[in-house]
Amino acid sequence: MTLEILTADSLAPLRHGFFTRRGGASSGVFSGLNCGIGSSDQADMVAINRARVAQAVGVEPDALVSVHQVHSPDVVTVDAPLADKPRADAMVTATPGIALSILTADCQPVLFADAGAGVIGAAHAGWRGALDGVLEATLDAMEALGARRADTRAVIGPSISQRAYEVGPEFMDAFMADDPRNARFFANGAGDRLQFDLQGFGLHRLRCAGIGHAEWTRHCTYSDEDRFFSYRRSVHNKDADYGRLISVIRL
Incomplete structure (x- = not known):
């Protein structure tokens, strides 16, 4: 089957x-x-999948770089293929031929570009990373390479939508402690449950950081099983594991 991009x-x-x-x-x-190396899938199948992705974006498999994602605000600047995967949740580069890749299964994959400056970035922004500042840290690291945030564009890819993202009141407490105005990203659910708008929060943080343009593709990972992997859906289905989607950008 042909890759869908x-x-x-x-x-x-x-x-x-x-x-x-x-x-x-x-x-x-x-x-x-x-494309999840950390999944319990057969390693050779994951390698084949990643090689297909590398070919689709026109790089060798070792130039499809990724990090060991840990839900942090940490960013790595990349200028060559990585021998080891540093613990971080975002990457930036100004080096042609390097493809930055992020793995997700409900969290936000965010691709950044200041095409005029020749600087790109990619971030894994779940609720924890977004709250702790991974999106702003990515913009800072891009600026260090010569990007201008007013000229930078960011796109949030397929991720869990508000209607599928049910959370408890203690989850909201962390956001309210950061800024009481974050209440706008929560809607009432059943009982004491709440529905969290992850993409709304991500777009808010990007726009407050002064980015030139930010958008979401409006694809929900949870609700479209035919096209997307979803951690939360796998839990509800009592699956033993789940696949990881990949999002890529290169100069």
Whole structure:
């Protein structure tokens, strides 16, 4: 099956894509394009999937760089293929031929570009990383390479939507402690449950940081099982594991 790659006009002409699960070699609960090295999928199947992604964006597999994601605000500046995966949740580069890749399964994959300056970034922004400042830290690191945030564009890819993101009151407490105005990102659910607007919060943080343009592709990972992996859906289905989607940008 052919790979399905979602793109955004605002990131053109840079080569990029939010890859769906379609077109991969994995099977079972990982069926499709599982690119999660940390999953319990067969390692050779993951390698085949990642090689297909690398080919799709025009780089060798070792130039498809990624980090060991830990829900942090930490950013790595990359100027060559990485021998080891540092613990971080975002990357930036000004080096042509390097493809930055982020893995997600409900969290926000965010691709950044200041095409004029020749600087790109990619971030894994779950609720914890977004609250702790990974998006702003990515912009700071891009500026250190010569980008201007007013000229930078960011696109949030497929991630869990508010209607599927049920949380408890203690979850909201962390956001209220940071800023009481964050109440706007929560809607009432059943009983004491709340529905969290992850993308609304991400867009808010990006715009407050002075970015030139920010948008969400408006794809929900939880509600479209045919196209996307979802951690939360796997929990509800009592699956043993789950696949990871990959999002990539390169100069």
